[in-house]
Structure formats: C-alpha cells, structure tokens
Amino acid sequence: MMGTTHQTDTLIVGGGVIGCAIAYELAKAGVDVIVLEKETLGSQSTRAGAGMLGAQVEMTAPGPMYELGVKSRALFPKLREELLDISGIDMELHTPGIFRIAVDEDDRAALLERQRWQTECGQRAVWFEDEDLRGEMGDLVSPRYGALYLPDDHQVRNPQLLLALAASAKRLGVRIFEHTPMMGFLQEHGAVAGVKTADGVIRADRVIVAAGAWSGLLARQLGLDLPVFPVKGQSFLLDSYSPPTPFTIYTHGCYILPKKNGQVYVGATEEQQAGFDRRPNLRSLASLSTQAVELLPSLGDLPFSTPLAGLRPGSRDGMPYLGSVPGIDGLYVASGHFRNGVLLSAITGLVMAELLTGKETSVDLEAFSLKRAHVFG
Numbered sequence: 001m002m003g004t005t006h007q008t009d010t011l012i013v014g015g016g017v018i019g020c021a022i023a024y025e026l027a028k029a030g031v032d033v034i035v036l037e038k039e040t041l042g043s044q045s046t047r048a049g050a051g052m053l054g055a056q057v058e059m060t061a062p063g064p065m066y067e068l069g070v071k072s073r074a075l076f077p078k079l080r081e082e083l084l085d086i087s088g089i090d091m092e093l094h095t096p097g098i099f100r101i102a103v104d105e106d107d108r109a110a111l112l113e114r115q116r117w118q119t120e121c122g123q124r125a126v127w128f129e130d131e132d133l134r135g136e137m138g139d140l141v142s143p144r145y146g147a148l149y150l151p152d153d154h155q156v157r158n159p160q161l162l163l164a165l166a167a168s169a170k171r172l173g174v175r176i177f178e179h180t181p182m183m184g185f186l187q188e189h190g191a192v193a194g195v196k197t198a199d200g201v202i203r204a205d206r207v208i209v210a211a212g213a214w215s216g217l218l219a220r221q222l223g224l225d226l227p228v229f230p231v232k233g234q235s236f237l238l239d240s241y242s243p244p245t246p247f248t249i250y251t252h253g254c255y256i257l258p259k260k261n262g263q264v265y266v267g268a269t270e271e272q273q274a275g276f277d278r279r280p281n282l283r284s285l286a287s288l289s290t291q292a293v294e295l296l297p298s299l300g301d302l303p304f305s306t307p308l309a310g311l312r313p314g315s316r317d318g319m320p321y322l323g324s325v326p327g328i329d330g331l332y333v334a335s336g337h338f339r340n341g342v343l344l345s346a347i348t349g350l351v352m353a354e355l356l357t358g359k360e361t362s363v364d365l366e367a368f369s370l371k372r373a374h375v376f377g
C-alpha cells in the first residue's frame with residue numbers, strides 16, 4: 001500500500017460531538033487517539049443541531065434512556081469548566097430552562113402525566129396554567145393548554161461545545177485528521193486492525209465507529225447490520241441582540257431556543273424519507289417559521305441569519321449503540337443518538353473511555369448494547 005502509515009491505540013471514525021467527546025475522555029485517561037473526519041469537525045448534525053440538553057423534554061417515558069440523559073446533563077457544568085480551563089473555549093451553557101407548551105387536551109394530559117413520573121424520579125417539573133405562563137412570558141406566547149416548565153433542562157452553543165472538546169482533546173495529544181474519508185477497514189486474523197484512507201493506512205488496536213448517520217453504511221463493510229439511518233432535521237437561526245424571552249419554548253414540531261450569544265435557533269423538522277440529502281428547503285423552513293411566529297409573534301420581526309439542515313443518526317428504538325461489537329474483535333460503536341447527540345455526548349465520552357480502559361462503566365450499558373445489531377457475514 002502506498003502512502004503514510006500512522007499507528008495509534010484507538011482510532012475514532014467521525015469527528016462530531018460524539019467522536020470528539022470520546023477522544024477527549026480517552027486522552028484524559030492517557031490513551032493515544034486519532035480522530036478521522038471525512039469533512040471538517042462537527043460539520044454534520046453537530047453543526048445543525050439545537051444544542052439542547054433536554055433530558056426531560058425529549059424523553060416521554062422513564063427507563064434507561066431517560067436515566068442516561070439525566071446523568072449526562074448533570075456532567076455539563078463540570079465539563080464546561082474543564083474544557084474552558086484547557087482550551088479557553090466556552091461552550092456557553094445557558095440555564096433558564098425549557099417550557100414545553102401543550103397543544104391540545106391530550107397533550108396536556110400526557111404532560112401532566114410526565115410531570116408526575118419525572119417528579120417521582122426526583123426531577124423538577126412545574127405545571128403552569130396559561131394565565132401564569134403569560135405572566136412569565138410577558139404575553140408573548142399564544143394561549144394554549146398550559147405548559148410544563150423544566151428548569152433543569154439547559155442548552156449549550158453546539159459549535160462552541162465541539163470546538164472546546166476538539167481543542168482540549170488536541171491539547172491532550174489527540175491527532176485529528178480532517179478531510180480524510182475512510183476507504184475501508186483493515187482486518188487481520190478476523191479482527192479490525194485499523195482503516196485505509198486515500199493517504200495510506202491508520203493502524204489501531206481498536207476502532208470506534210462514531211460516524212453519526214453514516215455509521216450504518218460503514219458497519220456494513222464489516223458485515224454488521226447496524227440499524228443507524230439518517231433522519232433529516234431542518235432549522236434556522238435568527239439574529240437578535242435581545243431575544244424576546246430567555247426561555248426555550250418547545251412544542252410539537254417546533255422549538256425556539258434563545259442562545260446565549262443573542263441568536264434565536266428555531267427547529268426542527270423530522271424527515272425519514274430524505275435519505276442523505278442535507279439541503280434545507282423552502283417548504284420546511286416556511287412551515288417552521290409559521291409555527292414559530294404563532295408561538296412567539298415577535299420572532300416575525302427578527303432578521304433571518306442561517307438556514308440549517310442535518311442528518312440525525314436514527315436508530316430503531318431511538319436509543320444509541322454504545323460498546324464493543326460481539327463477533328468482531330477490535331470494533332466498537334458509539335452512534336444512533338438520534339435527537340440527543342449533544343445531550344448524550346458527555347456521558348458517551350465518559351462511558352466509552354471507561355469501557356476502553358477496563359473500568360467499570362458509570363452506567364449499565366446493557367440497554368445500549370450492540371447485541372441489538374446483527375453480524376450477517
């Protein structure tokens with residue numbers, strides 16, 4: 001084979017928020033790491049995402065996924081300090097909380113039920129009737145059917161989080177290769193031993209597939225049926241020096257996140273039929289704008305900044321795959337985080353680093369196991 005050969009302990013395929021979080025935690029534990037990214041770091045769903053830490057707003061039932069989300073959310077304040085210390089980059093953790101607005105009687109009943117079980121699980125969840133909501137929002141939100149306020153669901157600036165993770169990982173010795181798509185896996189004696197790129201070979205003791213929506217395609221090259229597929233999300237950013245509310249407003253099909261830098265993020269569609277098409281389109285953005293202005297009329301006067309579109313890594317049960325692949329030595333997966341990549345990045349980095357350094361994991365990974373995938377050849 002022509003070209004350069006690199007050698008590392010752990011090669012991470014995918015330089016999004018998941019790959020960079022794992023790289024950072026492994027580097028902290030003293031492991032030699034290379035991150036391989038086909039375009040630029042965070043250029044896919046990490047960039048298009050909202051940056052919501054919605055452990056309570058995104059989970060509709062108790063269980064392992066809810067617990068994973070709550071655990072991950074709790075890691076962010078310390079992670080912010082650490083990354084700021086190492087890299088000087090602030091992820092801009094913003095903590096006013098999220099109002100989940102009910103859209104009809106059924107939604108109201110479901111949210112009241114959610115308030116019950118989340119409170120029982122020890123989280124804060126406060127019900128607001130419309131009159132109180134108007135008081136809180138200064139008359140900005142169109143009257144609905146009440147709202148559930150989740151004061152501990154926060155948000156970060158996702159591009160800043162990515163930069164902070166990547167810069168810190170680099171400071172700790174991680175090598176990052178951008179604009180380097182992988183061409184195939186290296187296999188020796190039935191085990192994965194690295195990857196081939198257009199420039200040569202990267203040999204590694206372990207390879208972690210953290211390639212977001214592309215992970216299923218890569219896994220196929222090894223005969224692994226990993227049901228991770230693209231679910232397109234379209235959204236847009238508005239410019240504002242002073243957003244109409246500090247709170248995140250979240251309802252069916254539309255959410256509004258005033259960011260710490262003054263911009264307002266409006267998201268997001270959920271499209272399974274779009275395949276790998278990442279272009280924003282007018283119909284989706286028009287429908288999203290209509291919903292956003294109905295919720296918060298003063299948004300209609302804000303200047304438009306950037307349309308965004310990204311591919312969430314969907315999985316059949318909405319839960320990520322985290323761990324080693326039974327039957328394929330040397331191969332690990334951290335993918336399928338669907339709507340919760342930013343939220344789950346902190347815990348994913350932590351548990352994958354624990355797993356790869358032989359420690360007991362902070363979370364039982366059984367529910368996220370690769371036993372849910374299937375080796376076919």
Ligand code: GLY
Nearest residue numbers: 052267268339340
């Ligand atoms: N986390 C929200 C979304 O994926 O739209």
